[in-house]
Amino acid sequence: MSLLTVTDLQISIGGVSILRDIDMSVDRGKVLGVVGESGSGKSMTAYSIMRLLPVGSKASGRIELAGKSLFGLSESDMCEVRGRDIGMIFQEPMTALNPLKSIGDQVAETISVHTTISRSEVRRLTLETLTKVGLPPDEFPLSRFPHELSGGQRQRVVIAMAIALQPKLLIADEPTTALDVTTQAQLLILLRRLVDEDGMGLILISHDLAVVANTADNIAVMRDGVVLDTGSVKNIFSDRRHPYTTELLEASTHVPVVNESELESVNPEPVNPKPVNPEPVNNAPLLEVQNLVREYKLPRGGLFKPVRYLRAVDNVSFTINRGENVALVGESGCGKSTLSRAILGLESIQGGAVYLDGQPIVYGAERSLDQYRKMQVVFQDPYGSFNPRHTVARLVAEPLFALEKKLQKPARQQAVANVLERVGLQSSDGSKYIHEFSGGQRQRIAIARALISRPSLIILDEAVSALDVSIRARVLDLLAELSGSFDIAYLFISHDLSVVRAVADRVLVMKDGSIVEQGETDAVFNSPEHPYTKKLIASVPRLAYAV
Amino acid sequence: MLTLLCASVIIFLALEVVPGDPASVMLGVNAQPETVAALKQELGLNVSKPKRYFNWVSGMLAGDFGVSYTYRTPVRDMIADRMVISFPLALYALLLSTLIAFPAGIIAATRRGAVADVSVMGTTQLGIAIPNFWFAMILVSIFAIKLRWFSAGGFPGWEAGFLAGLKALTLPAIALALPQASILARVMRSSLLDTLGEDFIRTARAKGLTAGQALWHHALRNALIPVLTIIGLQFSFLLAGAIIVENVFFLPGLGRLIFQGITQRDLIVVESVVMLLVFAVVMVTFLVDIAYAAVDPRLRRRM
Numbered sequence: 001m002s003l004l005t006v007t008d009l010q011i012s013i014g015g016v017s018i019l020r021d022i023d024m025s026v027d028r029g030k031v032l033g034v035v036g037e038s039g040s041g042k043s044m045t046a047y048s049i050m051r052l053l054p055v056g057s058k059a060s061g062r063i064e065l066a067g068k069s070l071f072g073l074s075e076s077d078m079c080e081v082r083g084r085d086i087g088m089i090f091q092e093p094m095t096a097l098n099p100l101k102s103i104g105d106q107v108a109e110t111i112s113v114h115t116t117i118s119r120s121e122v123r124r125l126t127l128e129t130l131t132k133v134g135l136p137p138d139e140f141p142l143s144r145f146p147h148e149l150s151g152g153q154r155q156r157v158v159i160a161m162a163i164a165l166q167p168k169l170l171i172a173d174e175p176t177t178a179l180d181v182t183t184q185a186q187l188l189i190l191l192r193r194l195v196d197e198d199g200m201g202l203i204l205i206s207h208d209l210a211v212v213a214n215t216a217d218n219i220a221v222m223r224d225g226v227v228l229d230t231g232s233v234k235n236i237f238s239d240r241r242h243p244y245t246t247e248l249l250e251a252s253t254h255v256p257v258v259n260e261s262e263l264e265s266v267n268p269e270p271v272n273p274k275p276v277n278p279e280p281v282n283n284a285p286l287l288e289v290q291n292l293v294r295e296y297k298l299p300r301g302g303l304f305k306p307v308r309y310l311r312a313v314d315n316v317s318f319t320i321n322r323g324e325n326v327a328l329v330g331e332s333g334c335g336k337s338t339l340s341r342a343i344l345g346l347e348s349i350q351g352g353a354v355y356l357d358g359q360p361i362v363y364g365a366e367r368s369l370d371q372y373r374k375m376q377v378v379f380q381d382p383y384g385s386f387n388p389r390h391t392v393a394r395l396v397a398e399p400l401f402a403l404e405k406k407l408q409k410p411a412r413q414q415a416v417a418n419v420l421e422r423v424g425l426q427s428s429d430g431s432k433y434i435h436e437f438s439g440g441q442r443q444r445i446a447i448a449r450a451l452i453s454r455p456s457l458i459i460l461d462e463a464v465s466a467l468d469v470s471i472r473a474r475v476l477d478l479l480a481e482l483s484g485s486f487d488i489a490y491l492f493i494s495h496d497l498s499v500v501r502a503v504a505d506r507v508l509v510m511k512d513g514s515i516v517e518q519g520e521t522d523a524v525f526n527s528p529e530h531p532y533t534k535k536l537i538a539s540v541p542r543l544a545y546a547v
Numbered sequence: 548m549l550t551l552l553c554a555s556v557i558i559f560l561a562l563e564v565v566p567g568d569p570a571s572v573m574l575g576v577n578a579q580p581e582t583v584a585a586l587k588q589e590l591g592l593n594v595s596k597p598k599r600y601f602n603w604v605s606g607m608l609a610g611d612f613g614v615s616y617t618y619r620t621p622v623r624d625m626i627a628d629r630m631v632i633s634f635p636l637a638l639y640a641l642l643l644s645t646l647i648a649f650p651a652g653i654i655a656a657t658r659r660g661a662v663a664d665v666s667v668m669g670t671t672q673l674g675i676a677i678p679n680f681w682f683a684m685i686l687v688s689i690f691a692i693k694l695r696w697f698s699a700g701g702f703p704g705w706e707a708g709f710l711a712g713l714k715a716l717t718l719p720a721i722a723l724a725l726p727q728a729s730i731l732a733r734v735m736r737s738s739l740l741d742t743l744g745e746d747f748i749r750t751a752r753a754k755g756l757t758a759g760q761a762l763w764h765h766a767l768r769n770a771l772i773p774v775l776t777i778i779g780l781q782f783s784f785l786l787a788g789a790i791i792v793e794n795v796f797f798l799p800g801l802g803r804l805i806f807q808g809i810t811q812r813d814l815i816v817v818e819s820v821v822m823l824l825v826f827a828v829v830m831v832t833f834l835v836d837i838a839y840a841a842v843d844p845r846l847r848r849r850m
Contacts, residue, residue: 052752076757083755090753095746098765100843109764110754145844161754 003028003201004049004169009061011041011048011225018044019225022061026169026201031192033216033233034205035248037468038439041225042205046171049203050088051078066168084114087162091174093154097146103130103157104142110164129164130157133190151332152183156190163194170194171203176211180331180495185539188215207468209252210498210541213237221245247470254473255502256480284358285319286456286489287343287375292316293351294335294342312338314513315352320457320489327492327504327521329536335513336493340459343491344377357456373403376450378443380462385446386434392445393430396420399453415452423448423478440471444478451482459491464499476503497540501525509533554825555607558818559600603818612819617811622819625804632702633800636716636723637785643724644731645778651728652735657762659740667732674729683722683795690718700797719796723789727781734777738770745769771842779835783828787820 002025009022019041026032034042047053049063051070063070065085073081082088090096097106108126111117117125127137133156146154155175162170172191176184192215195202206212212219219236221229221244229242236245294313312335320326330336341347343354345361354361356371376399379385386395393416400412407415417427423444434442443463450458460479464472480503482488494500500507500521507524509517509532517530528534594602606613612622655667691699697718705712742748743766751761790802801820808816840847 050753052749079755079757081755082753088750088753090746090750092746096750098747098751098769099845100768101765102844109751109756113755113760147845158750161750 002026003066004203005062005064006045006049007062007064009045009048009059009063011044011053011057011059013054013057017225018057019048022227024220024227024230026203028168028201029195029199030218031195031202031204031216033212033219034203034222035207035209035212035219036222037207037248037470039224040222042222043173044225045222046088046173046203046205049169049171050082050086052082080114083110083162083167084165085167086169086171087165087167089155089158089162089170089172089175091177093151093158093178096158097154099146102143102145103135103140103149104144107157107160107164108142110161114165125164129160132194133157133160133163134186135160150183151179152187155179155183155187159187159190159194163198163200166198167200169201169203171205173205174207175204177206177208181497181539182331182535184211185541188541191215208541209248209469214541221248251470251473253498253502254469254476256473256476286322286324286357287320287491288355289319289343289352290317290355291352292339292342292349292354294338294347295350311513313342313349316510316513316515317352318508318515318518320491322456323483323487323489325483325490325492325503325505326508327494327500327506328508328510329494329497329500330510331495331536334510336510337461339510340377340461340491340493344375344459345371369403373399373453374456375459376453376455376457377459377461378446378450378463380465386442388434390433391430392420392432392434392437395434396430396445396449396452398449403453416448419448419452420445422451422482424474438471440467440475443467443475447475447478447482451486454486455488457489457491459493461493462495463492465494465496472499479503497525497537509536550829551822551826555604555822556600558821558825559603603815607819607822613815615813615816617813617816622816625816626801626820626823629799629801629804631705632716632798633786633789633802635712636720636789636798636800637782639713639716639720640723640727640785640789641778641782643720644728644781647724647728648731648735651732652739653762653767655732655736656739656743657758664736667736671729671732674725677725679722679726680791680795682725683719683792686718686722687795700795702798716798719789719792719798722792722795723785727785731774731777731781735770735774738773739766742766742770768842772839775835775838775842779831782831783824786827787824 005025006022009019010017011019022041022045024032024034024045034045036042044053048059049070051073053059059071061071065081070078070081097103101109104123104126107129108122111122111125115122123142126142130137130140130142135153135156140149140153146157149157159175170191175191176187179187188211191202191204194200204212204216213233216233218232219230220227221236221242223244229236229245231241235241237249292313293311293315295309295311298308298310314335316339318326328336328339338347342349343361345354345363348363356374359368359371361371362368393413396416396419397412400407400415404412413430416430420427420429425441425444425448429437434445437445446463447458464475467475476499479490483490490503492500492504504521507518507521508515509524509530511532517524517528517533524533525537528537603613610623612626614620615622615625618625651667651671655664658664687699690696697714702715703711739762743762745766748761748765751765752758756764787802787805789798789800790806792798793800793802801824805817805820807813808820
């Protein structure tokens with residue numbers, strides 16, 4: 001008999017149907033992977049098992065844990081089940097812990113809420129659990145607070161809270177999405193080990209097919225609140241029974257291909273009516289970074305202690321040629337975003353120089369508008385990087401207000417309409433507001449905004465990291481096409497090595513502020529030289545192994 | 548410290564530009580110029596401005612606030628007399644305000660959109676809108692005139708006994724607390740609602756805590772930070788901002804002292820009281836900062 005069976009589950013919130021006819025089951029000691037893109041209902045399924053659905057939602061169907069119906073339980077009985085029989089792990093380790101309580105207290109709370117054992121016993125069990133998840137007490141005393149830990153360590157604390165009482169079932173909702181690849185690899189191994197050792201059932205929810213494929217025994221593929229396809233990992237990938245599964249699989253291993261004939265048909269009409277000065281043809285690199293240093297002042301240890309500095313970017317040199325796609329990879333905190341801000345001239349530098357088209361980048365007000373025009377940026381968060389109170393046309397036209405002050409209104413409107421169509425939106429979308437668009441569309445708008453000044457270089461700071469695989473694939477296609485028709489160079493900043501591999505000509509690997517390896521993409525991926533690059537590449541979950 | 552120094556310069560300069568010479572005001576319009584000059588000499592007003600500033604500040608550091616121009620009594624004694632009323636009154640009002648606001652805010656936040664929430668929001672809206680002197684007069688007409696539970700005004704002095712003093716301060720404290728409690732309850736409610744929407748509350752529920760346990764053990768302390776800020780601001784305000792309510796209840800408090808000082812050009816009194824209030828505000832801010840650190844471990848290292 002299965003540990004957990006979900007039969008015919010239906011959820012509606014405020015009359016809108018969210019989940020329909022969900023059937024799934026998990027056995028002891030097995031991992032069920034639930035895969036789907038955002039909005040597919042995978043988290044909602046998890047919350048209905050926990051019975052922590054938002055207020056105003058209606059559920060019907062059956063959910064049975066070890067033969068006991070969960071929908072039949074009263075709220076107070078359900079509180080007994082949560083934490084003791086079912087543990088749950090969440091996506092955002094940064095916010096999933098109470099910032100005001102020590103990690104020891106938070107893990108101990110799970111134990112003390114459900115048992116009446118003595119304080120010393122609770123303490124012993126807490127220490128034991130934290131050691132089990134890789135946080136031994138001599139390095140990580142119970143009195144630590146969440147802000148003193150890294151993202152991966154916090155996620156270990158969350159796991160410790162969930163498994164402290166050795167629940168029968170563990171639900172992990174995107175447990176590694178917010179983490180670096182090497183941390184992700186370690187946590188997936190930990191989760192698999194806990195399942196194998198304690199005989200727990202695990203529901204692993206992820207948008208990343210590769211993550212699930214390497215860890216799970218069975219897979220359920222969801223879309224729009226329905227389970228489309230279920231089966232063992234082997235079957236589901238080899239048979240490719242459902243077209244959507246195939247689609248997902250292809251999207252996540254997508255390599256953008258620029259169709260030459262298509263390129264010609266979309267004639268690169270001038271976005272900007274003013275004739276662009278013909279760039280002098282030269283072989284000098286477009287962007288040259290020489291021995292760049294960026295230091296931050298740390299708070300003094302004491303009144304008479306010397307001022308200490310943190311070198312976020314340490315002596316970095318590289319070049320980008322015209323029309324070239326260069327990727328900068330590294331884990332969070334390695335200094336890649338700081339480097340991008342320094343290149344953009346948004347931060348002062350403490351050493352070295354940056355040349356754009358042979359001209360040094362000037363920091364501060366004396367900088368020429370031309371430098372601003374030539375270099376644009378697209379940020380990670382398509383939700384946070386727009387002013388919600390402006391129309392899309394206004395947002396996209398923003399660079400023109402600063403860079404092309406003489407431009408008349410009709411010309412500006414024409415430029416906005418052109419560029420919106422260029423990124424695959426309607427020119428009429430300009431009068432809408434940003435909240436009316438999906439994540440992928442917003443990122444297209446961000447690209448349009450970067451494109452409108454006809455730059456030679458666009459810096460893409462984790463620009464596709466927040467997008468679903470199928471949308472990501474389409475945005476990558478768009479970028480490849482634009483690069484072909486406008487002769488734009490890209491600097492891709494990403495932690496996602498699979499994206500990098502698909503799009504970049506060259507790769508720079510960054511660690512602790514320095515570039516440890518650089519070279520042609522294929523060369524770096526096929527025969528990495530630096531041990532860190534090797535480790536990074538080995539940590540990437542790969543579909544090929546599982547299939 | 549620097550704050551205090553800057554404040555003292557600003558206060559001094561601001562009051563020096565006020566038209567009206569204390570000596571002339573004291574002696575009336577028909578005074579002989581020689582008499583005015585003699586009085587100026589006596590009050591120490593004839594020396595240069597920097598020197599007067601220096602005398603004033605050094606005097607204050609030694610605990611000597613100077614002598615009132617009008618009453619010829621040491622300013623320190625005058626302030627001390629008023630402080631025994633204003634300080635307990637502010638504390639009393641703050642206590643009442645907190646005692647009302649916390650439960651009201653918590654109830655409103657946990658029953659969002661329900662009758663309790665709507666009525667708390669409505670009442671607090673009214674509490675903010677009603678001017679406190681009008682509310683004070685209503686209180687007087689009901690509790691002092693109709694029911695005769697409290698006296699309509701005045702202060703018997705703490706010598707009459709602690710309870711008698713407290714009783715005399717009760718109506719003014721209620722009048723002062725109402726708008727403060729209304730603001731505080733709203734801050735409490737919105738802060739708590741924000742916190743209840745945080746991920747760690749969901750984590751707590753997933754551990755098996757009931758909604759109430761999650762509120763008490765996890766949400767409340769996190770919601771307290773903005774509330775503490777408001778409490779700090781309110782205390783500073785209550786200490787000096789009670790002028791009108793003090794007038795309604797004939798309480799000889801600090802607010803009235805400043806008011807009298809200004810109308811009588813008793814600059815030394817005004818300067819000293821304002822300086823004292825600045826000091827109080829700085830102290831309260833400091834205490835609030837300490838309270839932050841007690842609540843939030845993330846702020847401890849920065850201290």
